[in-house]
Every structure is written in structure tokens, then in C-alpha cells.
Amino acid sequence: MSGSLVIVGIGPGKPELMTPATQAALARASDVVGYGPYLARLPECSDQRRHASDNRVELERARLALSLAGAGRDVVVVSGGDPGVFAMAATVFEALEAGDPAWRALDIRVEPGVTAMLAAAAEAGAPLGGDFCAISLSDNLKSWRTIERRLAAAAEADFVIALYNPASKARPHQLVLAFELLRQRKAADTVVLFVRAAGTSEACVVGTTLGAADATRADMRTLVIVGARATRRIGRWVYTPRGEESVAL
Amino acid sequence: MSGSLVIVGIGPGKPELMTPATQAALARASDVVGYGPYLARLPECSDQRRHASDNRVELERARLALSLAGAGRDVVVVSGGDPGVFAMAATVFEALEAGDPAWRALDIRVEPGVTAMLAAAAEAGAPLGGDFCAISLSDNLKSWRTIERRLAAAAEADFVIALYNPASKARPHQLVLAFELLRQRKAADTVVLFVRAAGTSEACVVGTTLGAADATRADMRTLVIVGARATRRIGRWVYTPRGEESVAL
DSSP: OOOOEEEOOOOOSSSSOOOOHHHHHHHHHHHEEEEEHHHTTTTTOOOOEEEETTTHHHHHHHHHHHHHTTOOOOEEEEESBOOTSSHHHHHHHHHHHOOGGGGGGGGEEOOOOOOOOHHHHHHHEEHHHHEEEEEOOSSHHHHOHHHHHHHHHHHHHTTTEEEEOOOOTBBHHHHHHHHHHEEEEEETTTTTEEEEEETTTOEEEEEEETTTTTTOOTTTTEEEEOTTTOOOOETTTOOOSSSSSTTTH | OOEHHHEEEOBBOOOOGGGHHHHHHHOOOOOOOOEEEHHHHHHHOOOOOEEEOOOOOHHHHHHHHHHHTTOOOOOEEESOTTTTSSHHHHHHHHHHHHOOGGGGGGHHHHHHHOOHHHHHHHHHHESSSEEEEEEOOOOSSSSSHHHHHHHHHHTTTTTEEEEEOBBTTTOSHHHHHHHHHHHOOOOOOOOEEESSTTTSSOOOEEEEETTTGGGGOTTTTEEEEEEOTTTTEEEEEEOOOOOOOOOOO
């Protein structure tokens, strides 16, 4: 097969946070496949076909991309942030495994990007300065019990916790439940950050504590960071020191 | 104070993985401060001062950067990867907190970058496709007991685990101990990836299993990824499916 497939991340929003490698892949593509609002962020290329799809149809979108590449097109699949973090890369490999065996001979590449958690951390200072974990609160594809187990483990081992997909219109209650669980395991004065639209010109950071955190403040564009014991404020900044000898587990 | 300080990440290695925002900050700097090998990667600017320092003097380097900015210079502090992940941003805020109170009025900004874990994942496919954590195995600044607690929690809650700083000449044994701990808690056929020099032209991915993984294969340029139960291979690729209903905890 002569087609190609590049799975890219366009970063959190600002064009200057998209890597030149991703820009180059987009410029060379004959076809660009992705969620509509992500495609809308990209500059138009006159002789390029765009295949915009809705949210929640990731597997269908991945199959379309593989089919186009199988037909000899040079396809780019677009994710926000980094394609490997709660985004399209895993979906494409799922579709590859389940699909036409001929697709396995395709020229496939993944280009990394700046994921939301890193952009959110940069807006706030350096809250991810120690060991950390990333958990998606969406239970569309995994059980809530699995999410609870991971939240509890992360709290008990004192990871900084980055929460992706903290809430949506269809799921307003997950973050409420997550905060309840964390309050049973972490101090009330633990630093909590709501970072909305990180890495865009509308970025907004609200710092609070676990005791006072209001889950209804989060929406689909919010990344929530719950600090470790050592996470602290210095003026308008929040950071987690690298050393934690004084915070024995 | 009229000086400025931008803390940037230059990405994993290839210039095309450095964001335009970081490139622009570097082009505007009067002074660039960083670990020697990172500075050596950057194009020379004729009227720019470079302050190269050794490894393991992070706090001293942060103080120098703040002093220069305090003296009115436009300073960029350089990290590899992303500045907020086991890198200079936390160190700068540590130095800010402990240092001259006047520094708190400085114009400070953090620019995110592509951290090693994302570049390594992209080389291998999408191993970070589910919930994941990042743990530095260096015990220069935290106790080995803390690291063990985090490894155990990550294994028990079935996170994909990215291990930064898995080994160095001064610390050859940490990864051996980490694999021993993980083998007691995870299946022998768990996917393990050694990704060396990710995001550079010398990138090399070796996939194996936890049962067979040889810790001596890792060096300072290696990022080790230990899969979750659902992490799997498809041809030369490794990915973690988004859905895990079939992998109940």
C-alpha cells in the first residue's frame, strides 16, 4: 500500500504551541480527519480534503482514516493536545487491530504534542514538579469503579493528580464524586487548580483548596489539578518542589 | 523590576519538536541559562549571553537566572522536554520562594514543551492510551521508600507507568529494584518498553515483557514504560485501548 497515516496532536490551542513537525505533516496531507472544532483551528489548504466528524465517533473516524490511507491517500488524523493522551492514537491502533489486515502494511507515524496537562501546569507555575498521574473522569469507556480505585491509589501514594474530562453536560456529577473520595484521603488544605482553556488566549487559572473546591466550576474545557502534600503557593504561582524528604509517606 | 524570566522546554531533541513559542522566547532572550548539553542544541545568537552549567546544580542555576532577571536582563531558562516535568520550572519557583523578595515582582512565564514520555509513547504507538502516571526513579531528592509506595500503588490500580531517570552511572540499581517490585504485583507478560533517545534521529524502541525485562538495558537517555493489563501489541506497535471494561480491577 502506498498511502500514509500520521496521527498528530495540534496542541492545546494557540498556533505557537503546535510543533513544526505537526505543521509539516498537515501541510503535506491530502486528507485531514478529525473532530470538527479541531479542524476549524487549522489554516485552510486549497487542495486538501477535510473530513470533520462529531465527538464520540472516534472509532468510526479512525476507520475512515485507515480506509483513506489504504486507498493511497496521505492522511493526517488530528487530536487536540497530544494524540497519545486520551485522544486518537489509541483509537487508530484499535481500529487497525480489528480492521482490514492489509492496513498493517501502511506507513503509520505518531507525532507528539503538548497535552492539556502540561499547558495547564505552565499557566499555573509548576504543579506537576513531582511524580504525577493523569486520570480521565469520563466513564464512557471504563467503569466508575476503576476510576475510584485509581483516585484512591493516587491519593494514598501522594501523586499530583491531573484530571482530564472532569465534567460535561452529560456527566455533571463525576467531579463531585471524585472530590468526595479525595477529601476522605487528603488534607482539606491540599491545593486544587481549575485551569480553563489552558494554552489559549482565554486561559484562566483559579486556585483553591480541596476543602473549598466547587466541582460545578469545571466544564469540558477545564483541566483540574489536585496537588500532592508538598504542592504549595508562592504569590500567584503554584509549584510542587522536587524534593519531598520532609513529607514522609 | 524590568527584567523577565521565561522557563521553556526545548522538547526531546529534534528541532521540529520545539514549539514556536519556545523558539520565539529564545530568539528574544538577552541571556540563556541551562544545562550545557541543552544549550549546545540551540542555534547561536550573536549578541546573546549563554550561561551553561553542569548537571545537579539546578538550584544554583535557578538563582543565577533570577538574579540576571532581577538585574534587568531578559532571561530564558532552558529544560529538555517540558520544563514542568522533572525539570527546571519547579526549581525556579523553589529559588523564588527562598530568595530575594524583590524577585516576586519579576515578569515570569512558563512555556510548555513535549516531555520525554510523550515522545517515547509516539515512537512506540500509543502505550499511554489509558490512565497513566509518571515516576522519577532518581532518589537524589526523595526517599526510595516514597518511590516504592508509588510504584506499588500504580501497579495495584493498573496505571500505565512511565519511568523517568530509570538509571544512571551513579544509580545502576533502581530499575532492577523497581522491576522486582512490579513483578510481585503485575503479570509476567505485561508489556515493557525501553525507548532510548525518543524524539531524536537516534530513537530506538525495544519491546519486551516484565518477566523478561533486563534493567541493565536502560541508561540516562532511556524512558521506560510499563503497560497496564490492557496494553497490547499489534505488529510493531504497542497501545493501550481506551476502554477497559473487560479488565475489571
